Amino acid sequence: MDFSKNLNKQYINGSWVDGSDDDVIINKNPYNQEKLQEIKAASKSDVDKAYKAAKDASTSWANALPQERSKIVMKFSEVLEKNKEKIMEWLIKEAGSTTVKAAVEIQICQAIIKEAASFPTRSHGFIMHSSIPGKENRVYRRPIGVMGIISPWNFPMNLSIRSVVTAIALGNTLVLKPASQTPVTGAILIAKLFEEAGLPKGVCNVVVGKGSEIGDYFVAHETPQLISFTGSTPVGRNIGKIAGEALKKVALELGGNNVFIVMKDADVEKAVDAALFGKFMHQGQICMSINRIVVHEDIADEFVDLFVKKAKKLKAGDPSDQKVTVGPLIDTDQVERIQEDLKKSIDAGAKLVLDGKVEGTLMHPTILDHVTDDMPIAANEIFGPVAAIIRFKKEEDALKIANSKDFGLSGALHTKDIEKGVAFARKVETGMIHINDQTVNDEPNVPFGGEKGSGVGRFNGEFILEEFTRLQWVSIQHEGRDYAPFA
Known part of the structure; x- marks a missing residue:
């Protein structure tokens, strides 16, 4: 051809x-x-x-x-x-x-x-x-x-x-x-x-x-x-x-505002590895990308420390370089939009735990902790390499967060109790949700689609x-x- x-x-x-x-x-x-x-x-x-x-x-x-x-x-x-x-x-x-x-x-x-x-x-x-x-x-x-x-x-x-x-x-x-x-x-x-x-x-x-x-x-x-x-x-x-x-x-x-929920009994390292893929694959520019990482408060410090440590190792740069895992956003308009939501969320009390630099359309991985569900970085679909971490105390709080937006495309949930996880997952208003995995999944024989918006x-x-x-x-x-x- x-x-x-x-x-x-x-x-x-x-x-x-x-x-x-x-x-x-x-x-x-x-x-x-x-x-x-x-x-x-x-x-x-x-x-x-x-x-x-x-x-x-x-x-x-x-x-x-x-x-x-x-x-x-x-x-x-x-x-x-x-x-x-x-x-x-x-x-x-x-x-x-x-x-x-x-x-x-x-x-x-x-x-x-x-x-x-x-x-x-x-x-x-x-x-x-x-x-x-x-x-x-x-x-x-x-x-x-x-x-x-x-x-x-x-x-x-x-x-x-x-x-x-x-x-x-x-x-x-x-x-x-x-x-x-x-x-x-x-x-x-x-x-x-x-x-x-x-x-x-x-x-x-x-x-x-x-x-x-x-x-x-x-x-x-x-x-x-x-x-x-x-x-x-x-x-x-x-x-x-x-x-x-x-x-x-x-x-x-x-669009999607997909949740990634980490229960108290989750395997933290496996959850972190899944979150890295689901958040930073294609710079987060996927309808199924993780938008909100919702972590139980008892394991949140451990999760955040490991997540930041591993995210720092991701190489951002020229996408033609085979060692690069985070490439550019599609245009500068997307960068400016994300930076505005990032600033507003930090001003509202979110803690910047990994400050990814910006070089033109290239955004290095950025992580915010202590995000609340109403902050712009959680309320809006990010579509970029910014991770928003929300801490929760009770499972009903996690479910409320999961269902709080007018979106329901994909989701993920980490727990060692599979049946309890499935029972929780079935309460989430989403077309797709994955236990002990991440949100970015597509197989040719299963139903792919969302609910609500x-x-x-x-x-x-x-x-x-x-x-x-x-x-x-x-x-x-x-x-x-x-x-x-x-x-």
Whole structure:
């Protein structure tokens, strides 16, 4: 696959074309601000063309044999694996991924791709009993049709692919709009991989444009029957409002304010190791990242001392350096936002126990102790390498903290009493929670999604089959029916 061509183009109906908007999107390396490329932005007319291409291709792709769709998805996996090193390079320089994070992202992509390859034959209907004599009920499962997919910048390839490959495997066509910060890894490379895999034209289309110009139009457009969005809760609420007015289905995976609870009987060292991963993986720029570390007061000093000691050993710097575990934030706006919340929280009484320096978009690990749940660093989604430690006395206090926010994406709980931990976990208002682990988990066969302000719907496995397909009831009256008193 030629990585030197068409990485600054739109992909519409099987052709690489320039966007028709006057604006240009500047794609930068978040670590050193090097300009990677300029992309002529997509306009509303480009969105129209992309949706038309998807609609024109929808009937033939929906009718493609299951083995044909599965073969394309598996070929996509092969092409991705063949070009893995080049793709990792792009994840590092465009998304600020460390080498570890880039490798993990490719691994997660491959897992969901291989799961999706089985979807064409797992998507089935039903024969159901009827309460009416002589009637047969059949329930057919059909593709949604055309989908609009909007993906974020933090795990750009993974969070695009999980919707894209599922949509394609189930017989849908789509238009993909990536985040402006990561157009290549979030969409353009995916289109190139599918082109190499032999996907028919019009099935997968890409528009790279500014959200302020085409975002609402992309969602409100009359063609897509479902909008899949991964990103912030405020944007997700707006998408839900627009889609709701048009009676479109939505699959929304939104923000999180995830708790990591350490009970009095926990193995402190194991809890610290898990917290380091869950907090600082990809600089904390993951929807599932730990936002609040809630530790029992009897072991809090021990936990904090060890957590600080180990966090100091994490190397922050150029993400292309294989020894670096903490890379840059995506842009300076994120740094400024976090620093403001950090200052306000310290002014409110939080204790700075690890003061991580700031170098441009690079933030070294920072740890605050004696945080309260109402401080900005706990109340807001951090999305950066700042750990907020809240101490608790009673388990009911920990539960109250866990459920205090309008988020419920992920969580974790450390205890030696597994069943007691499960009983506690089931009281936490979250879509996912992990005992004696950390919050950043994703497996292709389990339901992935949140509660409250963290989203609507579930991704992965058989659960996403329900999201990305529709059911049609067809009944057959085999015997004459008594319509008395009308007949």
